[in-house]
Amino acid sequence: MIHVVAACSSCRAFTGDATQFAVEADTVRRMIDELDRRYPGFGDHIRRRMAIAIDGEIHQDALFAPLKADSEVCLIPRIGGG
């Protein structure tokens, strides 16, 4: 089971009070699909608005990134920069 954390308020528009999720998935895409099944529309929000930190490493476009069985996946707003 991977451990998903979505602490920011934009995610809670979809997930209500839940900020942590246990998901069975071996890639980010499958994880997003599963979250979208639980919270309709959340998948699109993640794809368009969120960056994904896998075990502490931030990915801006990580759809096909593999996940380990015990990975921690954190959804955070996308980051730009100067």
Add this chain to the structure above:
Amino acid sequence: MSDVLDRPAAAPLDDGHLKVVGTRPIRPDGADKVTGKAAYGADLALPGMLVGRIKRSPHPHARIVSIDTRRARALPGVKAIVTAADFPDLASEEYEAGESAANLRDLSLNVMARHTALYDGHAVAAVAATSSAIADEAIALITVEYEVLPHVVEVEAAMAPDAPVLHAHMFTEGLAARPDKPSNIAKRNAITRGDLAAAFAEADVIVEDRYVTAAVHQGYIEPHACVASYAADGQCQVWSSSQGQFMIRTYCAKVLDLEASDIRVTPAEIGGGFGGKTTVYLEPVALALSRQSGAPVKLVMTRDEVFRASGPTSASVMHVKLGARSDGTIIAADVVLKFQSGAFPGSPVGAASMTALACYDIPNFSIVGYDVVTNTPKVAAYRAPGAPISAFAVESAVDDLARRLGMDPIALREKNAVRDGVKASYGPTFRNIGYVETLEAIREHPHYAAPLGPNQGRGVAVGFWFNVGGESTAAVNLNEDGSAVVISGNPDIGGSRASMAMMAAEVLGLPIEKVRPIVADTASIGFSMLTGGSRTTFATGMAVTQAAQKIVEDLKRRGALLMDVPVDQVDFVNGAVVCLDPAKGKADLTVAELAEKAAQTGGPIGAQVSLNAQGAGPGFGVHVCDVEVDPETGHVTVLRYTAAQDVGKAIHPSYVEGQIQGGVAQGVGWALNEEYIFDRGGRMENAGFLDYRVPVASDLPMIDTVMVEVANPRHPFGAKGVGEVPIVPPLAAVANAVRGAIGKRMTSLPLSPPKIRAAIDAG
């Protein structure tokens, strides 16, 4: 809250015997820059080129009733006039242009106002003419009828229920229920952890204050400039000074509804950007003027236009409340950030929220951010966007907390510091960070123990930036003499050509002089996200390194062919293919020899790598600043400044130091002098370098730097981004030093002499 992770291996290619990386060669683009030959945005002239000018709104908020261009059109020498009617009316759509998403409708409306002017300086029309004098005259002959509307500049005034609303279609996002009326608050975001109320109830010491910062400009010395040419067959060329030629291409295509493949963008040398050149203002307008006139058009902003119409960063109002145990453990933090975004949504309040507490391991917190539109220029990215602002508030509060606890400010930060294995306030778990090492570097620095005189104070502050990776392309080609060319798609804003060439030279075993780096146009190299977010040395450097490594593999194959030995019996050492079996008596083959014989072994030698780099290591900075305050005038003199930063690995240490020193100088300006001042009519009163005072040489001391190197194992040489972090701590470092000098907490930037005098006078 932390568990222990194994210290990672060092960077893959740093074996302790680097020959080029970590040295300080003269930059490859240096000679052109010290002789005046380097060509910046305004330096290009084409045959038949017209001069463009933009007419701008004198009102901060006005309905555009009509625009009459007839008299201007009749002026001899006027070749084109465009207004919003010459641009497609785009739908509201978020679009990824390679870095952060932009709303295309807002982008287009910022380039040219349609129906409503939203800030003083908002473009409403543009002309192209055969001379600048004629263009100026034509601009004066365009008559715009306005219906002036009530305006709002201050962020909290814009949030008030009765504030004039900028966008009737805008309803606050991020609230529990959809609001029933439009608002200037574009968005509310929140990050929370733990039980805040319970934690404050448990705290032994609580500090709390309200903080205010002014809008400041990136202040690049080169105004925005471009030349655009639209040919009869629809093929477009743009030469412009920006942080990303591919970004310019994408935005021009979208704003004008053209095919990206029909636009070729050549990056000029860029005279500073600091985030402010990560969007378009002029390029689509120049292309529209060129399309209408059939001639190339040059558009260059004046300094007044740069201030009034290109992006400052947000003004803000913030509240911070911290609760700690008497031993210094911070157990609660409540942070509210209200950021001005200018005429359209998109302030950096999100990043400011994520960075606000990123240096601290705090179990209970709430960070709430508001993105608020105002009748001021749309903000643009500015170096670690948002982070210096929230750091000013949080680091001021932490300084107050240290005083209340009677603790050393570094000891307090060490006690609450994030470490490997700690879950960052913005979510992920930290790995391979060098924050504690950076704190130690300042604690042990002679500066930290040096005595202070009367009216002097010392301030400490820390800062964090994520650093980013992303999409980059690089090509490396060997010439027939064994020298190499490195081609990338990232404008060189602070010396990246030097670092690209150095990484390639290191891998290829070549002296740096044998490697020439260039920055290519959009038709000559694959896509690369823009130069920003401290990503280029990390991500593009990774592409360059991998391309050079592909060449090394190819050279080994070719060397083995020429030596007539299996490829597993050769290695690449110090710029030559060597046979591992000395018994075979094969002479080494140098890169030059292999390049000369390339035709025999398969033809030209070159490699291109395109990648989407992940694993940028976050950066931390710790700054200490000494000031002296003149009690008579309230003037603050920065006496001494030392900045330590975890840089991963300094590829070219001089330019890493330069990034740190430059960030500090900008931060000191933000702290002491710089601010947008608006009159009651909503017009900027100080749109020039005389009244908008950036630091000059006599304002600053030498800026000492300490480069802490905790390698990022995901970069071939261990590099972390360095450009953003150094602007994060100075605002608070200066304010904390002033607190020490005058015994009073100043909470509103800039710390200008009148404010300090008033604070001293208040006793």
Add this chain to the structure above:
Amino acid sequence: MSKRQHISAVVNGDPVEFLTDPRATLLDALRDDLGLTGSKEGCGSGDCGACSVILDGRLVCSCLVLAVEAEGRRVETIEGLADGSKLHPLQQKFLEHAALQCGFCTPGLLVAAKALLDANPNPTESEARYWLAGNLCRCTGYDKIIRAVMDAAAELRQETV
């Protein structure tokens, strides 16, 4: 529009002639008429120093000088600082000290530093900082610029001994 005027001047030691609008600045003439784009326009109001040139031995902002004022006078720009392809010690020291990042302010700073060392071959750090206070640099924090100028001054003093 006013009639263009004919101007003769000496730029970087060479005689030049050009026609100019009486309202045009010396900076405009250098950049647009003479093709000397090394002098930069950062503000157009004499506040940033990117357009610094030496006019009859005096450091000026060329954006504050009218082109017609150059009649019969000597103008030194960044393009004339090196001796052919041999860099001036100031230029060499700027490179060695990494005293530039974007490079946009560099021509003006070099010209201003040249004027400083012409007037005062042995400046203190403080004198150098105040002399160069009219030249804005947004990239470097001035640290490496000041070091480069002091180092070049020392080298030039050696050369003249």
